[in-house]
Amino acid sequence: MDKFLNEQCDDPCTGTGMIAELKRDLIPEPTASALADIFKVLGDPTRVKIIYTLLEKELCVHDLTQVLDMGQSAVSHQLRYLRNLRIVKRRKAGKTVFYSLDDEHIEQIFVQMLQHVKHG
Template sequence: MTKRKDDVCEVFCINEGKVASARASMKPDGTVFRLAAVFKVLGDPTRTRIISALLQEELCVCDLACLAGISPSAVSHQLRVLRNMNLVKYRKEGRIAYYSLDDDHIASILTAGLKHVEE
């Protein structure tokens, strides 16, 4: 196998035209990367469960820990990940932090995913 690592595209594409047009109509790399990042964050069972629970109503860390069946510490770690991706937001009431979905798109993504999963 002596394919050169660079310019693989130019030389080894089978349908250069299709590749060129596909490339032209694709979202920019940054967008694809951020999209992947969002899906990756949603792609952990614990976090999916958390988001799924928050579809109904806001919940505090402890309650989410109950629902997910893991320690509050683990939930807190995961909530930070979700926060960093702008998937959840929270409000503080005393020492209790109530988390909720950050915007309506999140529910749409979940719903679309469920349609595929539930066939």
């Protein structure tokens, strides 16, 4: 058994008042779940490439298939997943559907994480 599993602080850093305040202000479960889902998106290299590409320019599915060297079905599947999580949005122009990032928050998160990876 790991000796740290049942370890308790002999000299707690924070008082019970602070612990109660932290518990009260803890992120609600639905919000934590939604945030975790967004970060799961970045767990797939194809989705990362799609997001990176859409940082540069709004594109249709056909153009994305060309950039990624993937089939239309696979790209469409990933775009549907990204759309359901509000990572990308679509705009229809005639028969063509164009995809772009949903808002600047997505762009900021992605760029920050990309800079973090490149820095380390």
